[in-house]
Amino acid sequence: MSSKYLPASNPVKSFWLTAEVDFKDLRSTEELPAEADIVIVGSGYAGSTMAYYLMQEQFSGSMVMLEARDVCTGATARNGGHLKPSLYYSHKSWKHRYGEKGAAEIVNFEHAHLKAVKEIIEQEKIDCDFVLTRSCDVHLTKTAEQDCIDNYYDMMRNPYITCKHDTQILFGEAAKNISHVVDSNVCVTFTAGQLWPYKLMTSLLRKCLEKGLNLQTNTPVLGTEKRAGKWLVKTSRGTILAKKVVFATNAYTASVEPKFENKIVPIKGMCSHITPENRPAHLNNTYGIRYDGADQDYLINRPDGSVIVGGAKKHIFPFKNLFYNVVDDSTLVPGSERYFDGYMKRFHTWDTTKATTDYVWSGILGYTDDSFPYVGEMPHEEGKFVIAGFHGHGMPRVLLSSKALAKAVLGKDKNLAIPSAFKLSEQRLKQTNNRILQSLGTPEAKL
Numbered sequence: 001m002s003s004k005y006l007p008a009s010n011p012v013k014s015f016w017l018t019a020e021v022d023f024k025d026l027r028s029t030e031e032l033p034a035e036a037d038i039v040i041v042g043s044g045y046a047g048s049t050m051a052y053y054l055m056q057e058q059f060s061g062s063m064v065m066l067e068a069r070d071v072c073t074g075a076t077a078r079n080g081g082h083l084k085p086s087l088y089y090s091h092k093s094w095k096h097r098y099g100e101k102g103a104a105e106i107v108n109f110e111h112a113h114l115k116a117v118k119e120i121i122e123q124e125k126i127d128c129d130f131v132l133t134r135s136c137d138v139h140l141t142k143t144a145e146q147d148c149i150d151n152y153y154d155m156m157r158n159p160y161i162t163c164k165h166d167t168q169i170l171f172g173e174a175a176k177n178i179s180h181v182v183d184s185n186v187c188v189t190f191t192a193g194q195l196w197p198y199k200l201m202t203s204l205l206r207k208c209l210e211k212g213l214n215l216q217t218n219t220p221v222l223g224t225e226k227r228a229g230k231w232l233v234k235t236s237r238g239t240i241l242a243k244k245v246v247f248a249t250n251a252y253t254a255s256v257e258p259k260f261e262n263k264i265v266p267i268k269g270m271c272s273h274i275t276p277e278n279r280p281a282h283l284n285n286t287y288g289i290r291y292d293g294a295d296q297d298y299l300i301n302r303p304d305g306s307v308i309v310g311g312a313k314k315h316i317f318p319f320k321n322l323f324y325n326v327v328d329d330s331t332l333v334p335g336s337e338r339y340f341d342g343y344m345k346r347f348h349t350w351d352t353t354k355a356t357t358d359y360v361w362s363g364i365l366g367y368t369d370d371s372f373p374y375v376g377e378m379p380h381e382e383g384k385f386v387i388a389g390f391h392g393h394g395m396p397r398v399l400l401s402s403k404a405l406a407k408a409v410l411g412k413d414k415n416l417a418i419p420s421a422f423k424l425s426e427q428r429l430k431q432t433n434n435r436i437l438q439s440l441g442t443p444e445a446k447l
């Protein structure tokens with residue numbers, strides 16, 4: 001474990017954090033409990049849903065959640081709010097690595113999140129601006145267009161993908177008119193969602209608190225040690241002896257578990273909130289806006305007429321020292337603010353609209369070499385579980401991973417119902433490749 005991977009203490013405020021949460025710095029008890037049945041480290045999407053599903057499984061023992069900062073202030077409160085399954089764009093590479101069945105497992109699992117997220121929001125009656133919609137991927141370079149076409153038809157040929165009927169490719173005038181993006185010659189549309197993730201997670205956490213969860217905010221975990229068949233969880237405020245511990249620490253996992261150094265790499269990303277002066281026609285879709293390689297932006301059209309735009313990767317990826325292995329979300333990447341100003345002019349319904357970029361923030365994503373998270377029990381370390389490394393794409397991956405892992409934590413179902421590519425295995429842990437910079441197209445060491 002290394003304190004250099006702990007979350008920064010003074011993160012930039014994101015638009016999502018304007019929602020008031022009255023337990024944001026709660027410590028349920030003044031002192032940490034000396035012992036607990038389960039300790040969850042992290043209160044983001046993974047930690048909150050883990051607590052929720054453990055309780056859904058009728059777990060009635062003691063549960064403590066330890067959070068380094070105020071509640072849920074990591075990536076979950078700093079993201080694009082875009083629940084967008086990856087259905088086709090990576091298909092060829094996933095098929096190459098995992099075969100047709102393996103690729104289909106991932107695509108079908110991500111698509112299943114649309115129903116699962118909608119269901120949990122409706123069942124629990126959570127107000128989080130959720131909208132089920134269609135996303136539109138536009139491709140603004142020749143290479144991106146060709147990648148799109150190749151991957152789309154490759155995905156359509158995969159007999160194991162059950163959700164392919166939900167995707168449509170459009171060309172020429174149809175692509176421009178449907179997307180509202182002037183330069184878009186090819187677009188792909190499919191079902192997606194958008195929401196206020198911080199509201200969803202804190203609402204779930206509120207329900208867990210009502211059922212007895214002990215939440216300890218502003219309590220960084222510094223490491224764990226095996227002690228008499230249990231896990232001694234060491235924090236800045238003392239220790240807790242836990243029967244089981246779950247690391248829901250995403251980009252920061254190396255701060256609690258050294259085996260993840262160089263395996264889950266903290267990557268700094270940028271996002272913004274843009275408000276129009278006179279509300280233009282509502283955009284029909286959310287968006288993925290692709291350029292060459294890993295360069296892409298994403299956009300959601302909020303119900304109040306404002307938009308969230310994230311990406312600005314042109315300003316980030318060339319500069320390794322500014323974003324790679326960086327946990328500091330207290331500053332912005334220089335140049336990214338300018339990038340978001342005027343961004344909306346590319347949509348022909350916004351081209352004459354004056355708009356203000358009123359929030360720009362940074363956040364830390366947990367990238368992995370193979371682009372998949374690590375979910376499961378640590379090999380040879382009974383009672384220690386990990387759900388982390390969502391590679392900047394957690395919204396369509398975390399919920400059902402958490403649901404499956406909760407069952408495994410309780411010993412109810414050790415065969416995790418998640419894609420094989422997500423499973424935490426000895427083989428994945430031993431593997432020492434790290435091609436993250438290469439995949440982002442970053443020259444090794446600029447700046």
Ligand SMILES: Cc1cc2nc3c(=O)[nH]c(=O)nc-3n(C[C@H](O)[C@H](O)[C@H](O)COP(=O)(O)OP(=O)(O)OC[C@H]3O[C@@H](n4cnc5c(N)ncnc54)[C@H](O)[C@@H]3O)c2cc1C
Nearest residue numbers: 042044045046068074075076079080221250363390394395
């Ligand atoms: C700018 C940005 C935009 C994004 N946009 C999207 C998007 O539109 N769609 C999408 O699918 N995904 C997006 N993502 C990714 C998505 O937000 C994440 O995959 C998801 O939120 C991960 O949830 P998590 O709970 O695993 O991590 P987090 O929300 O980061 O939660 C981890 C928590 O653990 C705590 N913690 C860490 N270490 C310790 C420790 N040692 N002790 C105590 N507490 C600790 C942290 O403080 C944090 O609260 C984006 C991410 C960023 C940063």
